[in-house]
Ligand SMILES: O=C(c1ccc(C(O)(O)C(F)(F)F)s1)N1CCn2c(-c3ccccc3)cnc2C1
Ligand SMILES: [Zn+2]
């Protein structure tokens with residue numbers, strides 16, 4: 001089947017270069033962020049025929065200039081230059097980096113910290129390629145060449161701060177893409193939605209004072225006791241950016257784990273009302289899949305279904321004329337992330353996504369989630385008055401909400 005006319009088409013971005021970023025110890029069991037994640041997703045998109053229904057462009061590495069739109073020159077040079085041209089570097093430019101040197105890891109590998117492994121030959125190319133893939137999909141959507149897309153990329157980016165690599169991340173691909181859209185397309189309203197189960201501390205930091213980029217994150221927070229610890233509900237932005245940072249920060253650990261009912265309530269009462277009010281020109285999604293079932297506690301612990309990721313993607317297509325770009329962040333359980341990626345691509349190409357379970361659609365959100373949603377609405381209400389009317393509905397199940405909204409619309413007419 002033809003991949004569809006440009007402007008209406010879904011594009012996928014991927015390159016084998018990103019598979020080479022591997023710890024030199026070669027032991028994936030101690031490194032959950034490994035290349036098998038990308039290989040599995042790409043194979044699933046191929047074997048389901050979804051790949052052939054999408055456009056694919058030649059991938060390219062981001063330029064240092066693009067990377068420096070969010071990162072310091074020293075950071076860009078340290079992690080963005082490959083060994084052969086590093087000797088040409090003016091080392092004085094590297095000095096202001098917090099990283100004095102790389103650390104030896106227990107596995108025998110090298111890293112910037114215990115999680116973020118470094119492969120001298122391949123990591124910089126992979127990290128630059130990941131940024132290039134996300135930037136190209138975002139700019140092709142902005143220019144109307146494609147409608148939407150999914151960047152199947154690694155290493156992830158949302159923990160990367162201007163001068164700090166951490167949490168498997170070196171460059172903040174989604175943030176760099178947003179900055180390129182501001183600089184090259186004069187975009188003034190960009191929504192970044194981050195549904196990775198971990199807060200995107202880097203993305204929040206980069207746009208914290210920027211009213212043109214709304215950073216909206218749904219993540220496990222547990223009052224700061226879940227990695228990376230940032231992303232509390234009262235972090236709303238600063239200066240001109242006040243109100244353009246929204247954290248739906250789940251708490252209460254895994255008693256019980258958050259699942260579809262909670263994510264649906266967050267989407268219905270906070271994410272979509274604020275997003276519609278903001279009226280973005282494009283939507284960039286830090287699409288981590290580690291909130292999906294199948295992820296053990298340290299790297300998730302929630303039970304969101306793959307179908308729910310498909311539903312959330314479908315919801316986002318109502319915004320920005322359908323200009324929605326997803327970029328992979330975390331997600332480690334291979335069958336789960338393949339199922340979730342498949343549902344997201346089905347939504348992007350306009351195919352019906354799998355139904356969520358009746359049980360989840362009929363279940364009200366759990367007590368901890370109701371508390372989080374009501375608290376977030378109270379905190380964000382001064383910045384987003386549109387959400388006030390949802391405060392009394394956060395305890396409704398998805399089915400209940402759609403029934404009551406139908407009744408309400410019938411009485412109004
Ligand atoms: O939870 C994390 C994450 C780092 C980056 C995460 C991400 O948000 O999923 C991203 F960035 F990859 F998308 S999640 N860390 C680093 C790895 N880690 C672990 C590990 C678990 C197994 C093996 C090695 C580390 C436990 N707790 C942590 C804290
Ligand atoms: Zn290792």
Ligand SMILES: [Zn+2]
Pocket residue numbers: 196197198288290329330331
């Ligand atoms: Zn994550």
